[in-house]
Amino acid sequence: MRVLQGVNLVEISKLEASVKRQKGISLKRMFTPAERDYCAGKRMKFEHYAARLAAKKAFLQAVGINLKKKDAFAGIEVRNEPSGKPRIELSPRIRKIAGIMPEDQIELSLAHEREYAIATVVIVKR
Incomplete structure (x- = not known):
């Protein structure tokens, strides 16, 4: 058994500014339709987008891969x-x-507040 871990922190205002500068194009490239629907329905939608982005980056950090395309x-x-x-x-x-097998367990924890969102990913490889 091997345990992999990744943590990522996203500054919410930077994500929001980037999305507005790109007129929402980055949202379509970085998030699935289900994620966009979920976040769009929230009062503080950029906190939720930032938490999801942090989760994606933490996952990539845990498995040790760097995907260049957003x-x-x-x-x-x-x-x-x-x-x-x-x-x-x-x-x-x-x-x-990422080399993730069906028997591998992926655990995710998210937190966010007005300025930052953070995610921790723990993968137990069996």
Whole structure:
């Protein structure tokens, strides 16, 4: 058994400024339609976008890969269980690149407030 861990912190105002500068194009490249729908329905939507971006970056840090294209982030999706607990779902392409097997366990923790969002990813490889 091997344990991998990644942590990432995102400054919310920088993400918001980037999205506004690019007129929302980056949202479509970095987030899935389900993630965009989820965040758009929230009062502080950029806090939620930033938490999801932090989760994607923390996952990549945990597995030790650096994807250069921002649209690769769309292959890493943050969803919520009915209980509200966040989880990461991977596209087959990202799963293969990252070497994640079906029996591997991915745990995700998110937090955000007005200025920052943070995510921690722990992967237990069996």
